[in-house]
Amino acid sequence: RLTVYFGDDGDDLQRLGTVQQVWTLGRNRFRVLDAAGMELARISGPRWNGCGCGRDVKFEIGSQSVESPAEVGSITRHWSGLLLETTENYSNYTVRFPRDMDVTAKATLLGAVYLIHVGFFHNSMKKYVVRGFWFIFIAAIVVFCILGFISKSELT
Incomplete structure (x- = not known):
């Protein structure tokens, strides 16, 4: 859950809206709420929980209407390439929403x-690379141990 505020710390802090993750099987979903708790939009992620390796990942922003959930915008994370994804700590996103949408909804x-x-x-990519490194490292140790065991048994 994430709440968006406007203003300085203190008495004049104004709540603009909230984003809540909705736990579902197979798809990442979020609800976008205004300051009063009314649903403004829904966000639906891809049908998997991977890292988006090798491609852009699109989260669709849908209208709050359950009867006709039309896509009104999107949040897209752009793939930067394997080298940048594993060594740098930044990401590139594009957010698209209707021009006439309320400014507080845009901020949310x-x-x-x-x-x-x-x-x-x-x-996420750094985790996969580190895990891959340790997997290869341990596999290499096992292979060397097996080869060492085989070469010792051939000598006797």
Whole structure:
């Protein structure tokens, strides 16, 4: 859950909206709420929980209407290439929403980008690379141990 505020710390702090993750099987979903708790939009992610290796990842922003859930915008994380994804700590996003959307809803959608980034993509490629390194390292040790055992048994 992420809440977007406007103003300085203190009494004049105004809540603009909230983004809540909705736990479902197979698809990442979020609800975008205004300051009063009314649903403004829904965000639906891809049908998997991977890192988006090798391609852009699109999260669709749908209208709050359950009867006709039309796509009104999107949040797309752009793939930067394997080298940049594993060595740098930045991401490139595009947010699209209707021009006539309320400015507080737009600010809340920008907060959703942060929630999506931290929840799904922050250092995800680095984790896979580090895990891959340790897997290869341990596999190499096992292979060398087996080869060493075989060569010792051939000598006797």
